[in-house]
Amino acid sequence: MSQAHAVHSTGTFDTDIVVDLGCCSYERNGRLEDSIHTLINRFKPAVLFGFDPHPGLPDGVGKVHGTTVITARRAAWTFDGNVGLELQGNCTHVAPVTPDSFAKCFDLAAWVRALPEAKVVLKIDVEGAEYVLLPYLITQGLMDRFSRVLMEWHAEPYANGYESDRATILGQIECPVEEWQ
Numbered sequence: 258m259s260q261a262h263a264v265h266s267t268g269t270f271d272t273d274i275v276v277d278l279g280c281c282s283y284e285r286n287g288r289l290e291d292s293i294h295t296l297i298n299r300f301k302p303a304v305l306f307g308f309d310p311h312p313g314l315p316d317g318v319g320k321v322h323g324t325t326v327i328t329a330r331r332a333a334w335t336f337d338g339n340v341g342l343e344l345q346g347n348c349t350h351v352a353p354v355t356p357d358s359f360a361k362c363f364d365l366a367a368w369v370r371a372l373p374e375a376k377v378v379l380k381i382d383v384e385g386a387e388y389v390l391l392p393y394l395i396t397q398g399l400m401d402r403f404s405r406v407l408m409e410w411h412a413e414p415y416a417n418g419y420e421s422d423r424a425t426i427l428g429q430i431e432c433p434v435e436e437w438q
Contacts, residue, residue, distance in 0.1 A: 304325045387408060
């Protein structure tokens with residue numbers, strides 16, 4: 258089993274799980290916030306998995322307001338390995354062509370399959386990779402694993418020409434989808 262899957266293979270969870278893809282800090286109304294705390298305050302899950310390939314995110318396990326938080330400096334993607342990465346301040350963008358550097362990535366579908374049988378809240382703020390990841394999860398038949406999807410849709414240049422696919426993607430998701438900002 259790859260290291261990307263090992264974070265949740267040692268035990269099972271029978272309560273709410275939140276998966277935070279793109280768990281970085283951001284500025285809102287003049288103050289610095291982060292998605293992990295925002296999601297914990299809203300959903301109060303037993304477990305939150307946070308993934309972001311940004312070099313500032315430490316790998317680790319801890320507790321935040323009673324929630325077990327597991328963070329990993331990896332990009333969710335369609336395979337296990339490495340993917341090109343561009344850094345933009347506190348955000349990262351998967352860049353298959355002429356990247357600034359490379360980051361570890363993991364197969365999101367395989368990882369979701371390995372989760373225990375529980376409904377999962379999925380938050381995606383991945384600087385354009387949503388146009389790759391959501392269709393991948395849909396074709397893998399995994400969207401029924403999510404009780405809610407929180408999305409930040411990105412435009413050019415991050416959309417990589419896939420912006421017009423948004424309506425088609427949304428039409429294939431049966432659970433509630435909310436805008437994440």
